Amino acid sequence: MQKIAFIVSYDGTNYYGFQRQSELPTIQSELERALSEIAQEPIAVVGSGRTDAGVHAYGQVVHFQTRLKIPAEKWPLAIKNYLPEDIVVRAAYQVKSQFHARYDAVGKIYQYRIDRGLVPNVFQRRYAYHVPYPIDLNLIGQAIPYLEGTHDFTAFCASGSAVENHVRTIYRIGMREEEEQLLFTFHGNGFLYNMVRIMVGTLIAVGNGKIPAEEIPRILASKDRNLAGPTAPAHGLTLMKVEYPMSIFA
Numbered sequence: 057m058q059k060i061a062f063i064v065s066y067d068g069t070n071y072y073g074f075q076r077q078s079e080l081p082t083i084q085s086e087l088e089r090a091l092s093e094i095a096q097e098p099i100a101v102v103g104s105g106r107t108d109a110g111v112h113a114y115g116q117v118v119h120f121q122t123r124l125k126i127p128a129e130k131w132p133l134a135i136k137n138y139l140p141e142d143i144v145v146r147a148a149y150q151v152k153s154q155f156h157a158r159y160d161a162v163g164k165i166y167q168y169r170i171d172r173g174l175v176p177n178v179f180q181r182r183y184a185y186h187v188p189y190p191i192d193l194n195l196i197g198q199a200i201p202y203l204e205g206t207h208d209f210t211a212f213c214a215s216g217s218a219v220e221n222h223v224r225t226i227y228r229i230g231m232r233e234e235e236e237q238l239l240f241t242f243h244g245n246g247f248l249y250n251m252v253r254i255m256v257g258t259l260i261a262v263g264n265g266k267i268p269a270e271e272i273p274r275i276l277a278s279k280d281r282n283l284a285g286p287t288a289p290a291h292g293l294t295l296m297k298v299e300y301p302m303s304i305f306a
Contacts (some may be wrong), residue, residue: 090138110290202272258285
């Protein structure tokens with residue numbers, strides 16, 4: 057048996073998230089179906105984490121075990137015709153037997169895209185949240201540093217999370233403009249259920265004057281989800297990269 061890790065990109069529009077669900081299309085189930093067809097035996101896939109329905113990925117990481125002796129670098133082309141067009145294996149690596157796509161991850165980078173045009177950009181409608189009203193970027197810039205660092209992010213976690221420890225470290229939150237779009241980048245050691253989308257919703261609320269920037273520390277300390285902003289829509293979110301120690305490679 058050899059263990060292979062894939063870097064996978066997908067458009068999450070037509071899927072009910074990453075995790076396998078009975079009778080519903082998911083990224084995990086499509087990958088497992090394709091791999092099982094190639095191997096002619098059931099193959100289970102383990103992902104670095106779940107992405108919700110409608111969330112996209114540029115750099116999701118999964119691992120699986122197989123008896124097939126296909127060289128790792130051949131896998132992207134070998135699986136291409138077995139997957140739908142909105143799922144692509146960008147790269148593949150042979151990894152050590154103890155590698156785990158979820159437990160060995162040391163960091164993740166997410167991007168959230170906002171369309172600020174007066175009318176929606178039809179070509180970005182699946183990938184950017186349309187916010188046509190004014191947003192004060194200076195106010196958002198004042199709020200961002202409060203979210204960076206190590207905090208208990210209970211107030212920024214949706215109900216239904218099974219995780220008990222809500223302490224996470226945000227290394228950096230970046231914000232930049234690209235024509236009529238506003239891009240947020242979140243780099244941290246891990247993220248809670250809907251955490252990025254709630255942070256985005258909160259920053260937008262700061263930008264339109266509904267939440268003062270200086271209230272962010274109080275919201276964090278309260279651990280009260282009701283004090284943070286709304287959850288931004290899923291389709292603006294993309295998992296860009298999952299980080300691992302270099303020692304994972306075989």
